[in-house]
Amino acid sequence: AGNDGAEVWSASDTSIRDEAGATKGREPSSVNFLSWWDADPVRELLDGTHIDKYGTSSDTRLLTGSGVHSNNSTKATPSLSGDILGDWREEVIWPTSDNTALRIYSTPYETTTRITTLLHDTMYRTGLAWQNTAYNQPPHPSYFLGNGMPTAPRPTVYTP
Numbered sequence: 001a002g003n004d005g006a007e008v009w010s011a012s013d014t015s016i017r018d019e020a021g022a023t024k025g026r027e028p029s030s031v032n033f034l035s036w037w038d039a040d041p042v043r044e045l046l047d048g049t050h051i052d053k054y055g056t057s058s059d060t061r062l063l064t065g066s067g068v069h070s071n072n073s074t075k076a077t078p079s080l081s082g083d084i085l086g087d088w089r090e091e092v093i094w095p096t097s098d099n100t101a102l103r104i105y106s107t108p109y110e111t112t113t114r115i116t117t118l119l120h121d122t123m124y125r126t127g128l129a130w131q132n133t134a135y136n137q138p139p140h141p142s143y144f145l146g147n148g149m150p151t152a153p154r155p156t157v158y159t160p
Ligand SMILES: [Ca+2]
Pocket: 001, 002, 003, 004, 005, 006, 007
């Protein structure tokens, strides 16, 4: 939240950087996936079977999935991550350790931020689909969802 615009980092660097390459702080603890998990609109880190909140001095563990596993070795993909239930925060689905069931994790945090469910955004909906067809990455909406964001778009919703 302390830097306007996007941040980037990688496994071969020790800093988080802005889009011009300037160092903006320490590197986050993981590099794989993301999840809007707690009450604020800054996205959390999703990797393996855990979700962490980035902080300037350290990350804080918000969720540890017990009795579940991620997939694809170091890529550590969940079965699916994305907003599929409830409000705009993103659920995470992992298989149980014995591969007999899928378990859906949903945020326990209440929020006062009101955003139309993310599947109403076409780019986000497409992102969920490509997670199961190609190189897995978390879905992103077509608009900025983060600290200091303007009011999110209100799509026109039709019901039969
Ligand atoms: Ca930022």
